[in-house]
Amino acid sequence: MKGVVFDILRDMVEEGYGLEGWNAILEKSGSNGMYISTESYSDDELMGLVAAASEVTGIDVNDLVFLFGEYMVQEFHARFPIFFDRSKGxxxxxxxxxxxxxxxxxxxxxxxxxxxxxxxxxxxxxxxxxxxxxxxxxxxxxxxxxxxxxxxxxxxxxxxxxxxxxxxxxxxxxxxxxxxxxxx
Structure with missing residues (x-):
């Protein structure tokens, strides 16, 4: 999984739970939280963060993955508006x-x-x-x-x-x- 996905997950968590929430997730998952957008990281790393986020937030893992997908759209639009602007619906x-x-x-x-x-x-x-x-x-x-x-x-x-x-x-x-x- 590309580091940009981890960056977006961090942004989502910090928006809802602050830096303290992100740090709690990093601690619980054992991650150092250092991700470079263009680098690749293991799927297990991402799923570990999601599982930790579920514990910290109390949101079911499947629901959290769904909410992450919704959040990613806003981020993708901010980063790559042309993909959205070309479509009528x-x-x-x-x-x-x-x-x-x-x-x-x-x-x-x-x-x-x-x-x-x-x-x-x-x-x-x-x-x-x-x-x-x-x-x-x-x-x-x-x-x-x-x-x-x-x-x-x-x-x-x-x-x-x-x-x-x-x-x-x-x-x-x-x-x-x-x-x-x-x-x-």
Missing amino acids: LIEFLLSVDRIVHVEVRKLYPDASLPRFNYQKEGSHSLTMIYRSERKLCRLAEGLISGSAKFFKQSYIMTHDPCMHHGADECHLKIQLTGDANGI
Whole structure:
């Protein structure tokens, strides 16, 4: 996992729990907290921080991973606004993730280990993202989708079946826009 992800996690924790909260998480996880954005760190390091954050905050690990995904969207927009500004809405943006966003991320971080997405578009208001990753961070993907929907001010419902955590080879995240597809 790239150091930038650790930086964003630190920012989220400090925003909600201050420097004291981040230091408590570092102490509990045994991490020194020194991360360089362009360097790679083990997935175990990140999951150790998430587990420690769960203990410190009292937020369930799965819920925390989802909230982290939502938070990452604001950070990604602040760092890479062009990816968002090119899209007219949630579905168009989600379709760009594997085809454009991940291509550009690989230019910045050639050794990045990114999930893979395939898509099944079912009209202008519905999309199934087929998620594959050895990390099985589909809950993070759900949070990223939720954060993106908030950014584009669009409401949606999602089904997540099948799922790799239940023995499938891939996760199917079906997003259906609800209400006014142009905004909440």
